[in-house]
Amino acid sequence: MTQHTSPLDTVLSALSPIFGDRLSTERAIRDQHTAVESWLTPAAPDAVVMARSTDEVAAVLKLCHAHGVPVVPFGAGSSMEGQVNAPHGGICLDLSPMDKVLSVNAEDMDCTVQCGVIRQRLNEDLRASGLFFPVDLGAHATLGGMAATRASGTTTVRYGSMRELVLGLTVVLPDGRVIKTGGRARKSSAGYDLTHLFVGAEGTLGVITELTLRLAGIPEASSTLMCSFDDIGAATAAVVTALQFGLCLNRIELADAVQMAAINAYGKSDLPEAPTLWIELAGSGSTVAHDSEVLRDLIRDAGATGMEHASDPEAASALWRIRHSALYASRALRPGIKGLSTDVCVPVSALPACIEGIGKVVETTSLKAPLIGHVGDGNFHMVLLFDPENPEETAEGRRVNAALIELALSLGGTSTGEHGVGLGKKAYMEAEHGTALDLMRQLKRCIDPANIMNPGKIFDL
Amino acid sequence: MTQHTSPLDTVLSALSPIFGDRLSTERAIRDQHTAVESWLTPAAPDAVVMARSTDEVAAVLKLCHAHGVPVVPFGAGSSMEGQVNAPHGGICLDLSPMDKVLSVNAEDMDCTVQCGVIRQRLNEDLRASGLFFPVDLGAHATLGGMAATRASGTTTVRYGSMRELVLGLTVVLPDGRVIKTGGRARKSSAGYDLTHLFVGAEGTLGVITELTLRLAGIPEASSTLMCSFDDIGAATAAVVTALQFGLCLNRIELADAVQMAAINAYGKSDLPEAPTLWIELAGSGSTVAHDSEVLRDLIRDAGATGMEHASDPEAASALWRIRHSALYASRALRPGIKGLSTDVCVPVSALPACIEGIGKVVETTSLKAPLIGHVGDGNFHMVLLFDPENPEETAEGRRVNAALIELALSLGGTSTGEHGVGLGKKAYMEAEHGTALDLMRQLKRCIDPANIMNPGKIFDL
Numbered sequence: 035m036t037q038h039t040s041p042l043d044t045v046l047s048a049l050s051p052i053f054g055d056r057l058s059t060e061r062a063i064r065d066q067h068t069a070v071e072s073w074l075t076p077a078a079p080d081a082v083v084m085a086r087s088t089d090e091v092a093a094v095l096k097l098c099h100a101h102g103v104p105v106v107p108f109g110a111g112s113s114m115e116g117q118v119n120a121p122h123g124g125i126c127l128d129l130s131p132m133d134k135v136l137s138v139n140a141e142d143m144d145c146t147v148q149c150g151v152i153r154q155r156l157n158e159d160l161r162a163s164g165l166f167f168p169v170d171l172g173a174h175a176t177l178g179g180m181a182a183t184r185a186s187g188t189t190t191v192r193y194g195s196m197r198e199l200v201l202g203l204t205v206v207l208p209d210g211r212v213i214k215t216g217g218r219a220r221k222s223s224a225g226y227d228l229t230h231l232f233v234g235a236e237g238t239l240g241v242i243t244e245l246t247l248r249l250a251g252i253p254e255a256s257s258t259l260m261c262s263f264d265d266i267g268a269a270t271a272a273v274v275t276a277l278q279f280g281l282c283l284n285r286i287e288l289a290d291a292v293q294m295a296a297i298n299a300y301g302k303s304d305l306p307e308a309p310t311l312w313i314e315l316a317g318s319g320s321t322v323a324h325d326s327e328v329l330r331d332l333i334r335d336a337g338a339t340g341m342e343h344a345s346d347p348e349a350a351s352a353l354w355r356i357r358h359s360a361l362y363a364s365r366a367l368r369p370g371i372k373g374l375s376t377d378v379c380v381p382v383s384a385l386p387a388c389i390e391g392i393g394k395v396v397e398t399t400s401l402k403a404p405l406i407g408h409v410g411d412g413n414f415h416m417v418l419l420f421d422p423e424n425p426e427e428t429a430e431g432r433r434v435n436a437a438l439i440e441l442a443l444s445l446g447g448t449s450t451g452e453h454g455v456g457l458g459k460k461a462y463m464e465a466e467h468g469t470a471l472d473l474m475r476q477l478k479r480c481i482d483p484a485n486i487m488n489p490g491k492i493f494d495l
Numbered sequence: 496m497t498q499h500t501s502p503l504d505t506v507l508s509a510l511s512p513i514f515g516d517r518l519s520t521e522r523a524i525r526d527q528h529t530a531v532e533s534w535l536t537p538a539a540p541d542a543v544v545m546a547r548s549t550d551e552v553a554a555v556l557k558l559c560h561a562h563g564v565p566v567v568p569f570g571a572g573s574s575m576e577g578q579v580n581a582p583h584g585g586i587c588l589d590l591s592p593m594d595k596v597l598s599v600n601a602e603d604m605d606c607t608v609q610c611g612v613i614r615q616r617l618n619e620d621l622r623a624s625g626l627f628f629p630v631d632l633g634a635h636a637t638l639g640g641m642a643a644t645r646a647s648g649t650t651t652v653r654y655g656s657m658r659e660l661v662l663g664l665t666v667v668l669p670d671g672r673v674i675k676t677g678g679r680a681r682k683s684s685a686g687y688d689l690t691h692l693f694v695g696a697e698g699t700l701g702v703i704t705e706l707t708l709r710l711a712g713i714p715e716a717s718s719t720l721m722c723s724f725d726d727i728g729a730a731t732a733a734v735v736t737a738l739q740f741g742l743c744l745n746r747i748e749l750a751d752a753v754q755m756a757a758i759n760a761y762g763k764s765d766l767p768e769a770p771t772l773w774i775e776l777a778g779s780g781s782t783v784a785h786d787s788e789v790l791r792d793l794i795r796d797a798g799a800t801g802m803e804h805a806s807d808p809e810a811a812s813a814l815w816r817i818r819h820s821a822l823y824a825s826r827a828l829r830p831g832i833k834g835l836s837t838d839v840c841v842p843v844s845a846l847p848a849c850i851e852g853i854g855k856v857v858e859t860t861s862l863k864a865p866l867i868g869h870v871g872d873g874n875f876h877m878v879l880l881f882d883p884e885n886p887e888e889t890a891e892g893r894r895v896n897a898a899l900i901e902l903a904l905s906l907g908g909t910s911t912g913e914h915g916v917g918l919g920k921k922a923y924m925e926a927e928h929g930t931a932l933d934l935m936r937q938l939k940r941c942i943d944p945a946n947i948m949n950p951g952k953i954f955d956l
């Protein structure tokens with residue numbers, strides 16, 4: 035009799051008494067737990083389990099490890115490269131119920147949270163403390179998911195990404211063992227850096243269930259400059275100089291002319307349709323005032339052709355609203371199309387060559403590809419607007435994406451600055467890492483010999 | 496005949512034609528390649544090989560891997576916990592000939608160096624660029640060694656440690672494969688973070704032969720405040736406030752009353768023999784001027800009983816010379832005794848409890864134990880002055896060290912902030928890491944199955 039029971043059924047039977055109605059195999063629930071934000075085709079898991087604690091996660095992994103059933107960790111489902119798809123079926127482990135802020139240590143400027151806490155929620159909780167968590171990506175993402183994809187955002191130029199801001203983790207290993215990595219000390223030389231092994235592993239080595247994070251003080255003052263340039267090279271040169279001056283830079287964002295045209299069309303505005311920078315300074319009132327003057331001089335010398343400066347919060351918000359409308363403006367160029375968002379990151383000095391080079395490739399296609407980027411880090415996104423149902427367009431989109439990654443790698447950059455690899459960028463890992471990819475596979479086999487953790491992501495075995 | 500040849504002899508015979516007189520088995524050479532800066536008993540290797548290139552390192556490792564011969568990487572030999580001792584014999588791989596600065600990219604504020612470059616040398620090379628590499632430990636260490644021990648220094652409160660400042664590595668794996676990790680992009684989400692796996696691994700997973708490092712702009716201005724407090728708690732509280740204000744803090748150092756008395760005795764000065772802070776601000780002239788005023792108010796409110804302020808470089812240097820005399824002043828309390836330098840790091844808010852707690856333990860001994868620390872990071876050192884030839888004193892020293900580590904761990908801290916584990920702190924890894932130590936061992940066995948790389952360091956297998 036029992037030989038007809040599949041490993042999945044065995045696991046689900048064992049989990050059912052523990053999870054009750056937090057375990058579901060309903061089609062609608064399973065479909066919600068796919069990569070809906072991605073350009074890739076959704077692939078649903080066989081079942082969804084809602085976990086409330088590290089112990090519950092450990093129970094699921096132990097069983098799945100014993101029976102070889104895939105486990106796909108799921109936070110808010112906002113990842114962009116199919117990280118939460120389940121191409122090999124198995125169990126989606128939905129961690130959104132683990133949404134407690136466990137402790138805030140204002141004196142030490144750190145906090146410990148469960149993995150399912152949404153970034154925006156944490157910052158609401160922190161407001162009274164005068165502190166905030168500074169990784170600000172666009173999506174409503176969970177902090178566990180942000181760690182798993184090594185996420186960053188517009189303020190990374192100042193505060194760093196998840197790589198710099200995660201101090202420690204609680205991780206459930208594939209076989210159900212629970213470990214703690216790092217800790218609350220600001221630095222440590224005590225053995226291997228396990229924290230960074232799991233940050234960016236996209237759930238392929240275990241499940242992050244708790245995170246200790248560095249916080250920052252909310253700056254006293256800020257000011258924003260928005261300006262346009264004749265060409266991207268001049269804009270980038272201005273950024274390089276500003277970075278070298280050690281100004282209190284908080285955000286440095288860039289849009290190209292195509293993006294600005296899209297923003298105008300979307301917002302019915304008449305902004306210059308030219309490469310545009312948004313630069314935010316933040317710090318004490320006097321520092322911001324001083325650095326704003328230096329920055330304005332420097333931007334003027336760099337050939338800025340238009341300049342708007344906002345030092346009061348409302349005027350600054352208006353400038354940033356323009357920046358934040360970029361994604362919607364891009365998608366509005368082709369309603370109904372999500373677009374593939376590229377994500378290369380290169381040394382800042384290589385940005386002009388990279389952007390110019392890929393522009394020439396885009397010109398050989400029928401695609402619209404507005405560009406927006408975190409130029410202080412050398413990271414930019416082009417939204418490649420193609421219809422996944424149209425094979426020719428899809429081929430063009432994939433060709434541009436591949437050409438861009440190849441170009442970025444040749445300039446000393448990386449295929450992905452902040453979105454991760456998932457399913458969408460696996461094909462480029464060999465070119466990016468060479469022999470180091472073998473070591474990644476070796477580590478995967480060592481930590482997850484049954485290959486249950488998010489199988490098929492980052493690389494194939 | 497050949498069955499009498501030891502694996503070591505086989506390896507040395509094969510290496511001899513490649514390395515010529517850069518391979519030595521002379522006693523004097525071998526004795527120079529031990530942990531002379533450590534409180535531990537030196538243990539010499541069987542042979543010393545001077546490597547000039549990544550390829551030569553690969554050749555050595557491949558042979559040693561095939562024959563099971565231990566390899567101990569060696570930079571400047573300045574590590575403090577016996578990292579360069581060879582308790583299992585084998586080959587010391589001296590990397591000091593790999594001392595080339597390979598490239599400096601001023602626009603991107605990064606550089607790539609060979610592992611044997613001494614930190615001070617790099618900064619001399621960089622001077623004309625207006626940039627510097629900001630990890631400033633006391634010793635003349637190599638950058639490879641600093642990465643291997645995850646070193647930090649007085650400016651870590653601002654710039655981070657080797658953990659934050661290494662962008663990428665060339666590593667020779669134990670079997671001789673050469674990999675590149677990370678790269679020149681400021682951030683990346685492309686797969687596992689191999690860079691951080693080798694930073695802090697103390698040469699137990701492979702040999703770092705090249706490093707790509709983040710640089711910083713030399714600040715336009717700086718100023719230094721030196722002040723004393725009635726008690727350490729008040730000094731620490733002042734530091735916590737200063738950190739939360741987001742001032743342009745560059746260094747925050749603390750000495751206790753015992754240390755100040757030692758400094759007075761050594762320098763024939765009459766500084767207050769009370770807990771003392773040195774705080775350096777750095778940035779643009781106007782920011783430093785503004786923040787200096789805020790800092791002075793804040794320090795005064797915190798109950799500082801003495802305050803010296805220096806804004807011109809010479810006067811500031813004089814204040815920092817006092818700080819930098821601490822180690823020599825400590826050793827002068829017992830000439831001929833090096834002392835065991837403790838290295839715990841705790842959340843900053845826990846510093847008063849930690850320092851007070853260990854003070855009570857020291858009082859139960861005959862030892863002098865002056866304290867100096869990087870208080871902005873929560874890291875401090877006590878130089879435990881005992882004579883290693885005297886068993887009772889040694890027992891007291893070890894007891895204080897163990898009590899301090901136990902206390903730091905109970906306060907959410909780490910046994911070592913910047914010196915690493917080596918041989919000296921292995922005994923504490925189980926208490927610090929728990930189950931995570933098993934994962935470290937698993938990784939070691941995975942990457943170095945023959946256990947040739949710096950065997951017996953960090954943990955036993």
